[in-house]
Amino acid sequence: MVFIQSFSVNAIDTYPRGITTDGKYLWWIGGTGGDIHQMDKFGNLINTIAIGAIDNVSRGITTDGKYLWWTGAQHNSIYQMDKAGNLINTIAIGAIDTEIRDITTDGKYLWWIGFTGKNIHQMDKFGNLINTIAIGAFGTGPGGITTDGKYLWWTEGQNISIYQMDKFGNLINTIVIGATDTGPQGITTDGKYLWWVGHQNNIIVQEAKI
Numbered sequence: 001m002v003f004i005q006s007f008s009v010n011a012i013d014t015y016p017r018g019i020t021t022d023g024k025y026l027w028w029i030g031g032t033g034g035d036i037h038q039m040d041k042f043g044n045l046i047n048t049i050a051i052g053a054i055d056n057v058s059r060g061i062t063t064d065g066k067y068l069w070w071t072g073a074q075h076n077s078i079y080q081m082d083k084a085g086n087l088i089n090t091i092a093i094g095a096i097d098t099e100i101r102d103i104t105t106d107g108k109y110l111w112w113i114g115f116t117g118k119n120i121h122q123m124d125k126f127g128n129l130i131n132t133i134a135i136g137a138f139g140t141g142p143g144g145i146t147t148d149g150k151y152l153w154w155t156e157g158q159n160i161s162i163y164q165m166d167k168f169g170n171l172i173n174t175i176v177i178g179a180t181d182t183g184p185q186g187i188t189t190d191g192k193y194l195w196w197v198g199h200q201n202n203i204i205v206q207e208a209k210i
Contacts, residue, residue, distance in 0.1 A: 001162070001175045002208040004193065007043040009202055016197040018060035018070065018102050018144065018186035019204065027068060028186065028197060028204065029058045036061065036070065036085075043204070049085040060102030060112065060144065060186055071100045071112060078103060078110065078127075091127040102144040102186050104152075111152060113142045120145065120152065122167075133169040144187035144196060148209075155184035155196060162187065162196065180205055 009016055013030025020027050025046060026039045034056055038047040051058055055072025062069050067088065068081045076094040081087050093100055097114025104111050109130060110123045118136030123129050135142055141157030151172060152165045160178035165171055177184055181198025188195050194207045 001194065003180065004206040004208060006180065006198070006203045006205040009037075009039075009043070009197075009204055012037055012039075012045055012048075014202050015199050016185065016202060016204070017058065017199070018062075019195055019197050020062045020068070020104075020146075020186075020188045021190045021195060022063045022065055023190055026188075026195060026204065027061055027063060029061050029070065031199065034058050036068065038083075039204075041206070049081075051079075051081075051085075054079060054087060059100060062102075062104045062110075062146075062188070064105050064107055069103055069105060069110065071103050073099055073101075076100055078112065080125075091123075093121075093123075093127070096121060096129060101142065102154075104146045104188070106147045106149050111145055111147060113145050113154065115142060118142060120154065120169075133165075135163075135169075138163060138171075143185045146188045146194070148189045148191055153187055153189065153194060155187050157184060160184060162194070177205075 015031025018029040036049040057073040060071040078091040080089040099115040101113040120133040122131040139156040139158035144155040162175045164173040183199035
């Protein structure tokens with residue numbers, strides 16, 4: 001992986017958590033305000049959507065192009081929302097894991113991290129569980145997850161690394177990222193680049209996938 005750039009989001013919100021992209025814009029969740037921030041890829045703020053009234057422990061976010069899907073640990077749920085901030089649907093996942101973290105989608109399925117069980121869960125968009133991949137052997141701090149359609153990429157806070165894995169749970173690559181930030185959280189991809197948030201330094205990082 002090749003480092004491209006990083007920029008601070010400290011002036012907007014601190015301790016960023018989840019991040020996603022629709023190709024044109026970045027959408028990320030702030031850890032202090034708990035809002036969804038829409039930003040261009042140069043770090044300029046476009047819009048902010050307040051979501052604390054729905055769930056005040058927001059964690060991860062993804063988009064299928066049309067909708068935003070984000071996770072809340074207060075109610076252990078996945079929320080489907082349009083890009084104007086209107087809530088469409090809520091999926092409770094407490095029966096599967098008691099602490100949800102980040103989420104991604106390949107267009108058809110949702111993939112999300114269950115922090116308590118240290119698992120990646122594959123689910124359809126109606127909340128039906130398809131598969132579970134155990135990732136606890138890699139560390140105790142799974143945080144962010146994304147997919148480029150073929151592979152899953154997820155961040156691990158204990159080992160401060162990004163892991164690349166196929167959708168069956170086979171490890172492809174490990175990238176150590178501690179020199180950039182020691183608190184990796186959410187991660188996303190636009191197909192060419194990976195974008196991930198550094199919780200420690202309040203930054204968004206862009207890296208090439210090669």
